Amino acid sequence: MGDNEQKPQEQPKPPPPTPILNQVILAVIGLLLVLSPIVVLSGSGSIAALLAKVLSGEPVLTSLRMGDGSEGKSSAPPEQAESLPPIVEMSEVFRFDVSPDWVVSRFPRVTSGLAILNFQGYRVPLVTGTAEDDLAGTVTYYFDASRQVRRIVFEGTTGNPNRLLAFLATYYGFVYRPTNNPAVYLYVVPEEGSRGETHSYLWIRPRGILTNSDPQHRFDLSLVLERPSR
Structure with missing residues (x-):
């Protein structure tokens, strides 16, 4: 095969996802896996609110109120x-x-x-x-x-x-x-x-x-x- 024979042109590889996008995707997938029982009990409204918090940059544990245990405690109802x-x-x-x-x-x-x-x-x-x-x-x-x-x-x-x-x-x-x-x-x-x-x-x-x-x-x-x- 001669030197001047042209090699097949390779297709360029797609650029890898950005680290931020990877984190968002992993957070959403993990959140859905953890909260699958909550989907049944709370409905899609609760999940949508939690996803909005995660996508806005709020930590997952903070969104779930599972940080140090104190955030999950609520005071007595006003009534x-x-x-x-x-x-x-x-x-x-x-x-x-x-x-x-x-x-x-x-x-x-x-x-x-x-x-x-x-x-x-x-x-x-x-x-x-x-x-x-x-x-x-x-x-x-x-x-x-x-x-x-x-x-x-x-x-x-x-x-x-x-x-x-x-x-x-x-x-x-x-x-x-x-x-x-x-x-x-x-x-x-x-x-x-x-x-x-x-x-x-x-x-x-x-x-x-x-x-x-x-x-x-x-x-x-x-x-x-x-x-x-x-």
């Missing part, structure tokens, strides 16, 4: 945070000059439909603070047909009932009444002509097990306040 009971004073709760509208607007969670006799009840969670002599439980307001509070019922706990006793004695005239059971304490509002019967009362019962780690739950309380006649 759950709003439903937490507010801290209120005893003087604001145990009063008879409130209306159903006040109850609904003051507390984030209200249970209605608690009818007894001719009264309509509204129950709310109660927390007066975090001190040992604060209260925690529920308060139920019972309204009559004229939308006046006729009865207030509290069921809950405290670590020290002295502050509640001082409040009830000052504003409603509660006094101690001995009972035949030394394990319970009874306070009542004396009523003339009632033949020993009382309508407003407070039962205090020490819990069976007391621990230093739970100082706010040492006494169970049952309080019934009837609207004063005068």
